[in-house]
Amino acid sequence: MLRPLDTATRERKSLDGLWRFRVDVDGVGRDERWFACPLPAAREMAVPASYNDILTDPRLRSHCGEVWYQRTVRVPRGWAGQRVVLYLESATHHATVWVGDAEVVSHSGGYTPFEADITAHVRAGDEVRVTVCVDNTLTFQTIPPGVVEETPTGRRQRYFHDFFNYAGLHRTVWLASTPIARIDDVTITTDLQGTTGTVDYRVDTVDADGLDVHVVLRDAERLEVGRGGGAAGVVSVPDVHRWAPGDGYLYDLEVQLVDAASALVDSYHQSVGVRTIDVRGTEFLINGEPFYFTGFGMHEDHPTLGKGHNDAFMLQDFELLDWIGANSFRTSHYPYSEDVLDHADRRGIVVIDETAAVGLNMGLGGGIFGGQGYLTYSQETINDETRAAHAQAIRELVARDKNHPCVVLWSIANEPESHGQEAEDYFRPLFEVVREADPTRPAGFVNVGLSPHGKCRVSQFADVLMINRYYGWYTQTGDLDGAEQALEEELRSWASDGKPIIITEYGADTLAGLHAVDPQPWTEEYQVAYLEMYHRVFDRIDAVVGEQVWNFADFATTSGIVRVGGNKKGVFTRERNPKSAAFALRRRWRALA
Ligand code: BDP
Secondary structure: OOOOOOOOOOEEEEOEEEEEEOOOOOOOOOOOOOHHOOOOOOOEEEOOOOOOOOOHHHHOOOOOOEEEEEEEEEEOOOOOOOEEEEOOOOOOOOEEEEEEEEEEEEEEEOOOOOEEHHHHHHOOOOEEEEEEEEOOOOOOOOOEEEEEEEOOOOEEEOOOOOOOOOOOOOOOOEEEEEEOOOEEEEEEEEEEEEEEEEEEEEEEEEEOOOEEEEEEEEEOOOOEEEEEEOEEEEEEEEOOOOEEEEOOOOEEEEEEEEEOOOOOEEEEEEEOOOOOOOEEOOEEOOOEEEEEEEEEEEOEEEOOEEEEOOOHHHHHHHHHHHHOOOOOOOOOOOOHHHHHHHHHHHHHOOEEEOOEEEEEOOOOOOOOOOOOOOOEOOOOEEOOOHHHHHHHHHHHHHHHOOOOOOOEEEEEEEEEOOOHHHHHHHHHHHHHHHHHHOOOOEEEEEEEOOOOOEEEOHHHHHEEEEEEEEOOOOEOOOHHHHHHHHHHHHHHHOOOOOOEEEEEEEEOOHHHHHOOOOOOEEEEEHHHHHHHHHHHHHHOOEEEEEEEEEEEOEOOOOOOOOOOOEEEOOOEEOOEOHHHHHOOOOOHHHHOO
């Protein structure tokens, strides 16, 4: 599956804007066939956006179940004879789509795209009704997991991750055309031999009997630098301009499907960054050179929009990454918008790409320690069906993001319970899934403090150790000396594994504007002192090859006694104003760079 593009043979039309919308409070929409008529009693809703914060009725904000979106769209007159596709960049968490009265696709997994071939249901030039029913329910068999509990006051969605369960159509919905005989997928891998780069490509096609594949590689000035023929091959680029951190240089690979008379049947453009990734001992190498990650775990999270993608907010976040001297981020805790990955490619920002497998740990909930009243792995909780959904989430992430040069490492889960035989049995096959899906990039998962070195049974499968630690916050609260000792001791034991270590989370909740001479937890001074303490320890341990602070900005969470209007571990506020820590990090990271 390829993301829709405008090319010489393809067109796309965005369905962003206001849709008709209705929260299905009583769960009757399917029985009443709301897709088969103009959505009854509808209000309007913005796409892309989470619907939650736009609505003012608290019951709708925290509604658990289905909501309906509907609009009409005219299929362009010129699309006659073409294949017509509806492509949803995401629908959080499950969706069923109808075109007219016909159900055309359903999908689970709230942060990866899916499409439906709707050619049989539309006519070029005609208007058609598109209805999307989106369900935000999380169960132990979904990624991320949750559980709907029956309470005396009704159904209540519980989940174990520390961010608000925003839902809806968070990203663009496209109506797109492709030729019938077409390019179906493109896979790129790159290598370097001295100053020569190689671009290895593989093209999958559909209905393309008797057609040939040609590829043309052009540089950023659109000048041709190489060509190839056949469904798979290698294009060499002498004096290659490498893609590197801070230098997001991209080539364009045009893939063409041509007939015997050399007429163009289909054309698709794939951007290409030529770079290599290797793990050597405790080093993480990009283009053969040791790379040290600086940056953040982030969230797609903004007032009003929730998890809705917005270009202006995206650009502001990247500008702030640049301002502070960060060279990387992790897509904690789900795949981000495709626009974010494209932008990271162009800016040379390095990305750790994570699935939505967060909260597979009943020793934690909403970011705090404490049993959740369930076993993590059991017949009734995280089980084989969950693992199948998890495997699918990994495959969909890799399928979507495999060609991004910015992506250097896969994270297949955040803070799962990773001690015990069940954890080992659960994760072993998932590491096989990620390695089969992408044999070229390192893979790992993010380890939690409850499964420390010596106890963790999953880190054996990882190429890189990604570790979240909160000494000085959740433990040794306010005692930075004690925290420093404990942190160093634990990191030294991880270092004995001989793998690179990235600290993927460390942070302290900080209320912007709260100050004290004696740095106490929650003050801006404490956040600075806490981070500085961590940095002293990182600088003493060679195996530490990266630091990503939790979090880039304050973000919305479910309500809880440790959350004051959300999680406040941001180095920026939710409105993206800097706390004192931002200036301290800026000094360190700019000096490191
Ligand atoms: C970690 C989680 C992250 C939380 C963070 C916190 O990975 O999602 O937001 O802790 O508690 O456990 O702030």
